[in-house]
Amino acid sequence: MNKEVAVIGYAQTLYEEDADASREMLTLRAAREALVSAGLKREDVSTVVTATNDYLDGRTISNMRTVEPSGASQKDESKVEMDGAFAALYAIMRILSGFHDVAMVIGVSLASVYATYLPGIMILDPTWDRERGLLNEVSAAALQANCYMREYGVSDEQIASVSAKNLDNAARNPLALRQMPGLSVEQVLDSRMLYSPIRELNAWPATDGACAVVLASGKTAAKAEKPVWVKGVGLCHDSYLTERPLAVMESLKLAAEACYKQAGITDPASQIDLAEIHENFAHEELMAYEALGFCEEGKGGELIESGITQIDGGLPVNASGGALGANAVCATGLARIAEAAMQVVGEAGDHQVPGVKTALAHGQSGPCAQDNVVFILGGD
Amino acid sequence: MRDVAVVGVGLSKHVSKRRDVNIAELVWEAVSAAYEDAGLTPGEVDGVITGNMPAFEGVNLPECWGAGHWGTYRKPLLRITTGGTTGGSVGHGAFYAVASGLFDTVIAIAFEKQSDGDSTAGLNTVILADIAALLGFGVDPSLLLAFGGGAVGIAVYQASSYMKSSGCTTHHLDKVSVLCRTNAAKNPHAHLQQPGLTPDDVAKTDLMQYPLRFGHVCPASDGACAMILTTGERARKLTDRPAYIRSVASCSDEGALIGIGGSGTLNVDPGRQESCKLAAARAYEHAGIKDPRNEIDLAEPYAPFAHQLLMFYERLLLCDEGEAPAVLNSGSMEMAGELPVCPSGGVISTNAIGASALERIAEAAMQIMGRAGEHQVQKDVHKAVAHGWGGMVNLNVVAVLADTPRG
Amino acid sequence: MEYKEETTSIQGTWPLEQWRWKHETSVLAKKFLEALKDKKIIGLKCPGCGLVYVPPKPYCRCLSIPDEWVEVKDTAVITTYTFTGSWSFGGRLEGTGAPLVIAGVMYDGSDTQTLAILDGVDPDDVAVGKRTRVKWPENPQGGINDIMHSELI
């Protein structure tokens, strides 16, 4: 894509364990700040795409009461019931169609209102899996992690080093929930076991929060102060977790291929300056390295060991702390887009990586990263 | 912008309880019919847009385990859900997917298997969260159900205010039910088929809550709808008469549960439906339609309650406000009339909620393509409008279809 | 409809009680309900667009935060109505057997509406546009039930 759509504004709320605010107020805060960031008014926005989930919010038609706080009153509004990164893709479609000029995308949820893993259990096949109580998001991820580790000989230490890296990075991100400066691999391996091999610090923290991103057409974005252009997008859905090999993220690979083709990326490891990966669990980041072509299949563990993906490495991954640092479901993938854009603009403060020109953002949805979406963003 | 056209439509059989199939199988009925109608195979589709109202079946993200049955293996997929308008929003999503240039051929899939869950419980979860707020205000919970429980609770207020503003009487409501249910008798996919129904029959059904009787209200259906959209160029290779989607528009207003959120609402008149008028005006403008009253040949408004067929006919700018009851009396809305309304039987005859608004677009497309079979209207349909309504009485989606592209 | 084969159902559960919801109304509600004790109805005015919300609402469609308390009247206009006998969607109403008339009312000075029961009113006498006044209890308790009942004027 050549200067057809750009991110022109973004905002995230503080990520908290138990926010003293409702979903609506978090939405309002994110929307207002994103408009300020974009230098626009509510009137300038023609379409709003929200990302919420009826089960996370405990209400049918979860987008109903977010109409006013998202600024969507009497506008063309829709809801993607997936992560906000998918909502961003829908907003991009809406702009590319020529029907809309400026789109507001908002993802929000409060883990403090739902029994943490219950919405994930409600996703499972109701005939065979749900009522048996064996599977939930964490146990499913544990099956995936073991499958991946055994297939490629990835060690617990290599996976723990993802947590150590991201939670240390999170300490530089004032909005992140789980900030653990100087966290060591040993400390991660000492954290509470949830489902083997997944420990507490390998899993996302239950989080309240919202993220908003403003996207605009090429014409409008060209007038913006700091447009971050969308160079490519890719999307793919995989089979249900019991019906596919879990050791590889095939749908992420396909999504990345489609995205890279649009963005003209042939050698991702050298062409991409920074990546924000939606890793609900530490091992998923290693699997994503492989699917995104940062290294060869099965070499994710070696890549993290090389230090390249550290914040001061050649290809920093999750300088923000990633989903391990804060994971307000439905906002997380969208926050990766916001963070990637922030890095390109150079506004990331303490976790800014110097000289980011091309950044990758990834979002996922469904158990064991069933759905994946990939974006390449760039400054010019 | 690229031209976007419908090249295939599929509907499942709709009844109260499809005990013979599960959700995924029910959807496959519609999906396979759509592929057959379009003359395509699943491999030739490069994207999927799907949605339903998940609380009605008690399942979250059902495509996670269901989509494998729909020929969507490792395809791009977006789940779009917006309550009663879900099907319409799915259709719009499919439109944008092709119009954006990111996808060439996509399938829109929307469904509801209401018998799998408890729809009243599902609907009540619409307001459960708000009830939690209301209790903070010290409201007597025993009165809540009377105030706003279920969709009927909202619709009666809307019906009252619409009837006041338009002069519509309960007799008109009876006639709307007759119009739709007798049309439904010609549609093999419709749920409530009542050939020979008379207004007197409807007037004799029990009063549900003033002004609506059981005969004025939709059934709860199990059903699915699928629609295949592609570029104008490819459509012309696939069929002589594709149904072009010229434009889509939606509009969200505030929740109109009449203050039941304990928070007040500005949507003081649920019968006004300003957002429908705005969506319609935007859609007509994008579609290049200047005079909808004369240019539109057929309308599929989303009307699960009898008064809504008239109300939305007006809000879709097809006549002046308050005029629809007279238009109904004139016979123009009938299948052989000047501007047939809901020849499919409409939502009042068939309501698999998540699918219903997609079915409105699909039915309009079938009429343009001349594929509606026994319920094909007499006149040539060149331009049609399809509508969806939902949320807390506050969401409206509109699509304009035609036998020629926008030009 | 005929089924070709026997079908099987598997029972599922949905523990809705495990969800809780957060609302900003608690602080606002307190002030609103306190005022009811003095037979006063107050609302929140939006600084952005001037709309007055009754009951108070923490956010406005214009993306501003309503923050100015204003008093509105206890007289109102009917915006819509319904009535019901002993039966209502989702449950049976216990009561006198007389029709329960419920109206959407917009208090004078407010831009939003809420619901009220019209006591002892014949359904035939109710109409959109007619005016009502709150029937205050002798000793308001500071709950929204204090303004649950209105009469036609």
Ligand SMILES: [Zn+2]
């Ligand atoms: Zn305002």
